[in-house]
Amino acid sequence: MHIKYDPVRLLLVFDLLATSVFALEGALAAVQGRLDLLGLMVLAFATALGGGILRDLLIGAIPPNSIRDWRYAATALTAAVIVFLAYTHLSRVPSILILTLDAAGLSLFAVAGAAKALQYGIHPLLAVLMGGITGVGGGTIRDVLLARVPTVLRSDVYATAALLGAAVVVAGWKLNVRPVWAMSLGGVACFALRMAAVWRHWNLPTVVGR
Amino acid sequence: MHIKYDPVRLLLVFDLLATSVFALEGALAAVQGRLDLLGLMVLAFATALGGGILRDLLIGAIPPNSIRDWRYAATALTAAVIVFLAYTHLSRVPSILILTLDAAGLSLFAVAGAAKALQYGIHPLLAVLMGGITGVGGGTIRDVLLARVPTVLRSDVYATAALLGAAVVVAGWKLNVRPVWAMSLGGVACFALRMAAVWRHWNLPTVVGR
Amino acid sequence: MHIKYDPVRLLLVFDLLATSVFALEGALAAVQGRLDLLGLMVLAFATALGGGILRDLLIGAIPPNSIRDWRYAATALTAAVIVFLAYTHLSRVPSILILTLDAAGLSLFAVAGAAKALQYGIHPLLAVLMGGITGVGGGTIRDVLLARVPTVLRSDVYATAALLGAAVVVAGWKLNVRPVWAMSLGGVACFALRMAAVWRHWNLPTVVGR
Numbered sequence: 001m002h003i004k005y006d007p008v009r010l011l012l013v014f015d016l017l018a019t020s021v022f023a024l025e026g027a028l029a030a031v032q033g034r035l036d037l038l039g040l041m042v043l044a045f046a047t048a049l050g051g052g053i054l055r056d057l058l059i060g061a062i063p064p065n066s067i068r069d070w071r072y073a074a075t076a077l078t079a080a081v082i083v084f085l086a087y088t089h090l091s092r093v094p095s096i097l098i099l100t101l102d103a104a105g106l107s108l109f110a111v112a113g114a115a116k117a118l119q120y121g122i123h124p125l126l127a128v129l130m131g132g133i134t135g136v137g138g139g140t141i142r143d144v145l146l147a148r149v150p151t152v153l154r155s156d157v158y159a160t161a162a163l164l165g166a167a168v169v170v171a172g173w174k175l176n177v178r179p180v181w182a183m184s185l186g187g188v189a190c191f192a193l194r195m196a197a198v199w200r201h202w203n204l205p206t207v208v209g210r
Numbered sequence: 211m212h213i214k215y216d217p218v219r220l221l222l223v224f225d226l227l228a229t230s231v232f233a234l235e236g237a238l239a240a241v242q243g244r245l246d247l248l249g250l251m252v253l254a255f256a257t258a259l260g261g262g263i264l265r266d267l268l269i270g271a272i273p274p275n276s277i278r279d280w281r282y283a284a285t286a287l288t289a290a291v292i293v294f295l296a297y298t299h300l301s302r303v304p305s306i307l308i309l310t311l312d313a314a315g316l317s318l319f320a321v322a323g324a325a326k327a328l329q330y331g332i333h334p335l336l337a338v339l340m341g342g343i344t345g346v347g348g349g350t351i352r353d354v355l356l357a358r359v360p361t362v363l364r365s366d367v368y369a370t371a372a373l374l375g376a377a378v379v380v381a382g383w384k385l386n387v388r389p390v391w392a393m394s395l396g397g398v399a400c401f402a403l404r405m406a407a408v409w410r411h412w413n414l415p416t417v418v419g420r
Numbered sequence: 421m422h423i424k425y426d427p428v429r430l431l432l433v434f435d436l437l438a439t440s441v442f443a444l445e446g447a448l449a450a451v452q453g454r455l456d457l458l459g460l461m462v463l464a465f466a467t468a469l470g471g472g473i474l475r476d477l478l479i480g481a482i483p484p485n486s487i488r489d490w491r492y493a494a495t496a497l498t499a500a501v502i503v504f505l506a507y508t509h510l511s512r513v514p515s516i517l518i519l520t521l522d523a524a525g526l527s528l529f530a531v532a533g534a535a536k537a538l539q540y541g542i543h544p545l546l547a548v549l550m551g552g553i554t555g556v557g558g559g560t561i562r563d564v565l566l567a568r569v570p571t572v573l574r575s576d577v578y579a580t581a582a583l584l585g586a587a588v589v590v591a592g593w594k595l596n597v598r599p600v601w602a603m604s605l606g607g608v609a610c611f612a613l614r615m616a617a618v619w620r621h622w623n624l625p626t627v628v629g630r
Binding site: 038062 | 479580
Binding site: 057058059060062120122123124125126129130140144147148149150152153154159160163203204205206207 | 274277356
C-alpha cells in the first residue's frame with residue numbers, strides 16, 4: 001500500500017498548481033483590503049500554504065512540506081508580485097473564471113490532503129477532515145487575518161465539496177482502488193459539486209431555515 | 211512517577227465527556243452566528259478539540275491525541291448534528307445548566323491538560339499554562355473564527371479558574387500526592403471558583419478599575 | 421558550520437531582552453483593549469512568544485524553545501504584572517522610546533529567528549521568511565486576538581525591516597561571514613530601516629498608490 005500511495009511527484013505538480021491559484025486569490029483579497037505589497041505577499045502565502053501547513057502540523061509531517069521545499073513559498077510570493085504588477089488586468093478577469101480555477105484548486109488540495117493523511121496512517125474519518133482542512137484552511141487563515149468571519153463557515157457548499165472529494169479518496173483507499181483513480185474521481189466529485197453549487201446557488205441548511 | 215502519572219483510561223473518559231460539552235457549546239454559538247450545518251460542525255470541532263490540539267502541538271505530543279484517536283472527532287461531530295436536529299429543545303435548556311456543564315468541562319480539560327504536560331516533562335510553570343490553554347484554547351479559537359474578541363480575555367474568572375485547577379495538579383505532583391487525588395482536588399477547585407464567580411459576578415481587576 | 425552557528429547563549433540573551441520589550445507592548449495593548457489582569461498576561465505571552473513558537477513549530481523545533489525553557493514565560497508574565505501595577509507611569513513613556521525599543525526587539529527576533537532556521541537546515545528563502553515570522557508573528561497573533569487586522573499587514577515598513585535583517589543573516593551565512601558579524605549587521609540593518617521608516621513616514625507601495 002505504501003508504494004501504491006507514494007505519489008510524490010503527482011502531489012508536487014498538484015500542489016504547485018493549486019498553490020498558485022490560491023496565492024493569486026489571497027493577493028487579490030489583500031488588494032481589496034487596501035494592503036501594501038508585503039500584505040499581498042503575506043496573504044498570498046497564508047492563503048496558498050496555510051491549509052497544507054495546518055494539515056502537516058496535525059498529522060505530524062514536520063517541518064511541513066511547504067517549509068521543507070522552497071518552491072511552494074517561491075510560487076506564492078511570485079503570484080503576489082504578479083498581482084501587484086498586473087492588478088488592473090487581473091481585476092478584469094471574469095469572476096466565473098476565478099470561481100472555476102478556485103474550484104479546481106480546492107479539488108486538488110482536498111484530494112492531495114486526504115491522500116497524504118492516509119500515507120501518514122491517520123484514521124479514515126480524520127483523513128477526510130484533513131482533506132477538508134487542506135482545502136479550506138488557507139482561506140480561513142486569510143479571513144481571520146482580514147478580521148472577518150471565514151467565508152467557508154457561511155456559504156455555498158464550499159468546504160462540503162472539499163470533504164466530498166476527500167471522502168471519495170478515502171473510500172477508494174478502503175476499497176483498494178488504485179490511488180490515481182481514487183484521486184481523480186475525488187477531484188472530479190469535489191469540482192462538480194462546487195461548480196453546481198455556484199451555478200444553482202445551493203447552500204447547506206441552517207437551523208433557522210429548517 | 212511515570213507509572214503513577216499514566217492515567218490513560220481516566221484521561222480518555224475525562225476528555226470525551228468534556229469534549230461533548232464543549233462541542234455542544236461550540237455548535238450553539240454557531241447557530242447564533244447564523245452558520246449552516248457545516249459551520250456548526252467546524253465550530254463544534256474547534257471549540258471542543260482546539261485547546262487540546264494546541265496543547266499537544268506545544269508539548270510535542272504529535273500527532274495530537276484527537277487526531278490520533280477518531281473518537282474525539284466523532285464525539286464533536288455528533289454533538290453538532292444533535293444541536294442541528296434539536297436546537298429548539300436545546301435552546302430552552304436553562305443557562306445555569308449550560309454554565310454548570312461548561313464549568314465541569316473546563317475543570318476536566320484544565321486538569322487533564324496539566325497532567326499531560328507533566329507526563330511530557332514540561333516545567334511546572336509551563337504545565338500550569340498548558341492546563342489553562344487546554345481549558346480555554348478551544349473557546350478562544352471559536353471566538354477568533356467568529357471574528358470577536360475571545361470572551362476568555364474579558365470576563366468572569368474563567369481562564370483564572372482553569373489555571374487554578376492546573377496549579378493544584380502541578381502542586382500535587384510536586385508534593386507527591388497521588389495523581390487521582392491531585393486531579394480530583396484540582397477539578398473541584400476549578401469548578402468551585404468558576405461557579406462562585408458566575409454566582410457572585412466576580413471579575414478580575416482591570417487597570418482602569420484599580 | 422554547526423559549531424559556528426551554535427550561539428545558544430547569545431540567542432538566550434537576545435531572546436529574553438526582546439521578549440520583555442514585546443511583552444510590555446502586548447500588555448499595554450491589552451490595557452487599551454480594557455482587558456483584565458489575565459488578559460494582560462495572555463496578550464503579553466502571545467505577543468512576546470507567539471512569533472518564536474510559530475517559527476519553532478514550522479521548522480520542527482518541538483517543543484518550542486519558550487515552552488521548554490520556563491524563563492521565557494516568566495519574563496512575559498512578569499512584564500504583564502509590571503504593566504498592571506505601573507500602567508500610569510508606563511503610559512507616560514514617550515512613544516518614540518517605545519518605538520525605538522520595539523525596533524530593537526524586532527531586530528533581535530528577526531535575526532535570531534533566521535539564524536535558528538538555518539541551524540535547523542531550512543532553505544535560505546524560507547529562513548528569511550522564518551526570521552520575518554519570528555519578528556512579526558507575535559504582534560499578528562495579538563491583533564487577531566483583539567479582532568483587528570494585524571498592523572503589520574498595513575503599515576510602515578515593519579515586517580519589511582524584519583525580512584531585511586533576516587536576509588542579511590542568511591546572506592552572511594551563504595558568504596561564510598562569522599555568525600556574530602552577520603547577526604550584528606542584520607540587526608543594525610533591520611533597526612536602521614525601521615527607525616528611518618518611522619522618522620520619514622515611509623510606507624510600501626500599494627496597488628492603488630501606483
